[in-house]
Amino acid sequence: MTEQEQKKSASRRRYPQVYEKLIPIALALIGIVIIALVLITMGVALGLWARPI
Amino acid sequence: MLDSLVPLLSGTISFVFAFFVLKRYVERKGTYLLIWGIGTIFYGIGGLCEAYYGFKGWNPLVFRLWYLFGAILVAAWLGQGTVFLLAKSKWAYITLGILVLASLYGAFKIFTATLDPTQMPAAIHNASELSGHAITSPGVRILTPFFNMYGTLTLVGGAAYSAFLFWRKRVLLHRTIGNILIAVGAMLPAFGGFFSRLQIPGMLYIGEFLGILLLFMGFLRSTTPMKNEVIETAPLPVN
Numbered sequence: 531m532t533e534q535e536q537k538k539s540a541s542r543r544r545y546p547q548v549y550e551k552l553i554p555i556a557l558a559l560i561g562i563v564i565i566a567l568v569l570i571t572m573g574v575a576l577g578l579w580a581r582p583i
Numbered sequence: 584m585l586d587s588l589v590p591l592l593s594g595t596i597s598f599v600f601a602f603f604v605l606k607r608y609v610e611r612k613g614t615y616l617l618i619w620g621i622g623t624i625f626y627g628i629g630g631l632c633e634a635y636y637g638f639k640g641w642n643p644l645v646f647r648l649w650y651l652f653g654a655i656l657v658a659a660w661l662g663q664g665t666v667f668l669l670a671k672s673k674w675a676y677i678t679l680g681i682l683v684l685a686s687l688y689g690a691f692k693i694f695t696a697t698l699d700p701t702q703m704p705a706a707i708h709n710a711s712e713l714s715g716h717a718i719t720s721p722g723v724r725i726l727t728p729f730f731n732m733y734g735t736l737t738l739v740g741g742a743a744y745s746a747f748l749f750w751r752k753r754v755l756l757h758r759t760i761g762n763i764l765i766a767v768g769a770m771l772p773a774f775g776g777f778f779s780r781l782q783i784p785g786m787l788y789i790g791e792f793l794g795i796l797l798l799f800m801g802f803l804r805s806t807t808p809m810k811n812e813v814i815e816t817a818p819l820p821v822n
Contacts, residue, residue, distance in 0.1 A: 543753035
């Protein structure tokens with residue numbers, strides 16, 4: 531690693547602490563819900579569950 | 584009253600939101616803003632149709648408009664705006680062409696469908712909440728999952744992806760937060776519809792109301808920078 535790269539990696543940008551904690555959790559939850567919604571919608575389309583609205 | 588006032592509020596917020604989006608489009612251009620503006624107008628039409636039904640009762644034209652704009656097109660058109668924001672121009676225009684054709688087909692199917700409002704029983708919905716059960720012609724209601732899946736994947740997925748990119752680089756905190764609000768807001772009407780199918784009254788309209796509220800907040804947050812968004816930690820000593 532060159533000195534320039536070392537400097538670059540050593541300098542870390544961070545969000546305020548509360549956001550550093552909350553944002554990854556929110557993103558993970560959104561990801562899980564997207565997958566769930568797609569599966570449910572496919573299930574509805576295929577007639578496995580309730581009819582679509 | 585809840586089934587009239589809540590959608591009236593959703594519709595009103597949608598049109599105010601559309602004004603802000605289209606104002607930004609006039610100022611800055613960007614096709615994604617124009618299509619988001621169209622999507623939010625669709626949201627507003629859906630809300631006002633629901634409010635009309637709550638206040639005045641059944642009307643076939645209002646029902647058809649509600650189903651077309653509120654149940655089928657809104658999510659897909661909002662999502663299409665995100666496609667224009669994130670995808671290559673060529674793909675954005677190809678998918679827009681498909682969406683326009685599909686929307687016209689949907690409009691044709693809905694405006695030629697046979698309706699029976701007695702098929703919206705209190706057992707399924709609370710009798711004052713609109714429902715696609717009133718459509719008795721085949722091949723109409725099956726369209727909604729395809730439009731809504733496209734809309735959900737593009738709008739929620741696009742917002743979550745944008746938030747992830749900003750978060751990974753630790754830049755533009757206001758856009759990270761705004762996109763998270765947009766992603767959550769876009770999911771809420773889908774949740775409302777899901778709980779409505781589980782025969783929990785009022786959930787569709789409440790989901791739509793909270794959804795447009797969060798979408799609007801997300802848009803405002805994304806377009807308004809915050810103070811002290813990023814903390815630069817001191818570089819480690821390099822030998």
